[in-house]
Amino acid sequence: MDILLLSRLQFAMTTFVHFIFVPLTLGLSLLVAYMESKYVRTGEEIYKRMTKFWGKLFLINFALGVVTGIALEFQFGTNWARYSAYVGDIFGSLLAIEATLAFFLESTFLGIWIFGWQRLSPKMHNASIWLVALAASLSAFWIIMANGWMQNPVGYLLADGRAELASFGALVTNGFAWHQFIHVLAASYVLSGMFVMGISAYHLARGNNVDFFNRSFRIAAPFTLVFALVLVIHGHSHGANVAKHQPAKLAAMESHWETMPRAPQYLVVVPDPAREGNRLELLPIPAGLSLLAYHSPNAVVQGLKDFAPEDRPPVWLTFFSFRTMVGFGMALLLLSAWAWKNRHDPRRSATMLKLLPWMIPVPYLAIQxxxxxxxxxxxxxxxYGVMRTADAVSPGISVSQVVGSLAGFVAIYAMLVALHIFLLGKYSRLGPEAPPRAKA
Structure with missing residues (x-):
C-alpha cells in the first residue's frame, strides 16, 4: 500500500464517521425547535417533555459530532499539504467562514438553550434553539460550498502555480454546490424523521408513554414523507446536473460504455470494467438514460470509452453505491408513506411498529x-479537471506515519461510534422524564 491510498483511506474513514453525526444534528435540531414552539404556543407540558427528551438525544449526537470533526481539517496540513498550498486561498476561506460564523453561532446559542431554561422567557429560549437549527444549516452550507467547488470549480484563476479566488460571488452561487446542499438537507431531514419515528414505534409497540410517542410520531411522519418526496424528485435534477458537469461520473454510475444517442437504461447490469463493457444487461428502458440525464430521448450520452482509462472513476464502486443509494431512497419513500398513512394511530399497524426501529440505520447507509x-x-x-488526487498528497511523509495515524484514528473513532450507539440506545429506551405531579 502506498501513501496516497493510505491517506485516502484515512480521510474517507474519518469523514464517513463524522457524517454519521451531521445529518441527525441538522434534522433533529429543527424538529426539537418545532416541538418547543408547540409548547410555547399551547402551554401544554407534554411538548416541553418532548423538547427535553428529543433535545437530550440531539445533544449526545452533537457533542460526539464535534469531537469527530476536529481531526478532519488537520489532515489538510498533515496528509494533503500540496492540495492546501494549491487551493488554500479558495478552500480555506470557506472553512474559515464556517468555523468563525456558523459553528460559533451554533455552539453559542446551544449553550444558551442548555442553560437558559430557568433564565430566559419561553419565547427567547425557543428562539435560541431555532438559531441553533439555522446555524447548523449554515455550517453545512459552507462545508458543502467547499466540496461543491471541488466537484465543479468556479470563480478562480491560476496564478503563480496555484488556484486563487477571483469571484466569491461565483463561489457561493455555484449551481452544483447548491444541488448538493439541497440533497444533503433533504436526506438529513428524512434520517431525522426516521429516527424519531423508529424510537416512537419502539415505545408504542410496548405501550410506553402512548400519548407522548403518538404525538412525536404525528410530528415526524409528515415531515419525513415531505422530504422523502423532495429527495427523490430532487435526486433526478441532481443527476442531470452531474451529467452536465461530470459526464464520466454519470457513465460510471450507470456503467455506460458506448457514446450514443437514445441511450437505454438497463434495470439489471453487471459491469465488467476489465473488458470495457457489461457482463449482463437486462430489462432495458429505451432512451431511458438520455431522457433522465438530458431530458431528451434523442440526447447523446457519453460512454466511459470516451475517457482515457486513467481518467475514469472506479466503475464497480461508483455503480454499486449509486444503485444501493437509489434502492434505499425508494424504500424510505414507501416506508414514510406507510407511516404517514398510520400517523393518527400508529398502533393499528403492529407490523409497522416492529419494522420501523430496525429501519433507523437505512437512511444512514443511504447517505454514506x-x-x-x-x-x-x-x-x-x-x-475536478484541475488537480489530480495523486498530486495533492503531502511530500515527505512515510508509509509508517500514515499507517500509525490511520490505526489510531480507527481505534478512537470505533470507540466514539460505540459510545454514540450506547448512549443513544440507553436514553432512547429510557424514554422521557415523568410528567410533573399536579399540585394538591
Whole structure:
C-alpha cells in the first residue's frame, strides 16, 4: 500500500464517521425547535417533555459530532499539504467562514438553550434553539460550498502555480454546490424523521408513554414523507446536473460504455470494467438514460470509452453505491408513506411498529453510499479537471506515519461510534422524564 491510498483511506474513514453525526444534528435540531414552539404556543407540558427528551438525544449526537470533526481539517496540513498550498486561498476561506460564523453561532446559542431554561422567557429560549437549527444549516452550507467547488470549480484563476479566488460571488452561487446542499438537507431531514419515528414505534409497540410517542410520531411522519418526496424528485435534477458537469461520473454510475444517442437504461447490469463493457444487461428502458440525464430521448450520452482509462472513476464502486443509494431512497419513500398513512394511530399497524426501529440505520447507509458516489465518482480528480488526487498528497511523509495515524484514528473513532450507539440506545429506551405531579 502506498501513501496516497493510505491517506485516502484515512480521510474517507474519518469523514464517513463524522457524517454519521451531521445529518441527525441538522434534522433533529429543527424538529426539537418545532416541538418547543408547540409548547410555547399551547402551554401544554407534554411538548416541553418532548423538547427535553428529543433535545437530550440531539445533544449526545452533537457533542460526539464535534469531537469527530476536529481531526478532519488537520489532515489538510498533515496528509494533503500540496492540495492546501494549491487551493488554500479558495478552500480555506470557506472553512474559515464556517468555523468563525456558523459553528460559533451554533455552539453559542446551544449553550444558551442548555442553560437558559430557568433564565430566559419561553419565547427567547425557543428562539435560541431555532438559531441553533439555522446555524447548523449554515455550517453545512459552507462545508458543502467547499466540496461543491471541488466537484465543479468556479470563480478562480491560476496564478503563480496555484488556484486563487477571483469571484466569491461565483463561489457561493455555484449551481452544483447548491444541488448538493439541497440533497444533503433533504436526506438529513428524512434520517431525522426516521429516527424519531423508529424510537416512537419502539415505545408504542410496548405501550410506553402512548400519548407522548403518538404525538412525536404525528410530528415526524409528515415531515419525513415531505422530504422523502423532495429527495427523490430532487435526486433526478441532481443527476442531470452531474451529467452536465461530470459526464464520466454519470457513465460510471450507470456503467455506460458506448457514446450514443437514445441511450437505454438497463434495470439489471453487471459491469465488467476489465473488458470495457457489461457482463449482463437486462430489462432495458429505451432512451431511458438520455431522457433522465438530458431530458431528451434523442440526447447523446457519453460512454466511459470516451475517457482515457486513467481518467475514469472506479466503475464497480461508483455503480454499486449509486444503485444501493437509489434502492434505499425508494424504500424510505414507501416506508414514510406507510407511516404517514398510520400517523393518527400508529398502533393499528403492529407490523409497522416492529419494522420501523430496525429501519433507523437505512437512511444512514443511504447517505454514506451517496457520498461514495460523490467522492469516488469524482476520481481521479481531487478538484475536478484541475488537480489530480495523486498530486495533492503531502511530500515527505512515510508509509509508517500514515499507517500509525490511520490505526489510531480507527481505534478512537470505533470507540466514539460505540459510545454514540450506547448512549443513544440507553436514553432512547429510557424514554422521557415523568410528567410533573399536579399540585394538591
Amino acid at each position: 453510499f451517496g457520498w461514495l458516489v460523490a467522492e469516488v465518482g469524482r476520481q481521479p480528480w481531487i478538484v
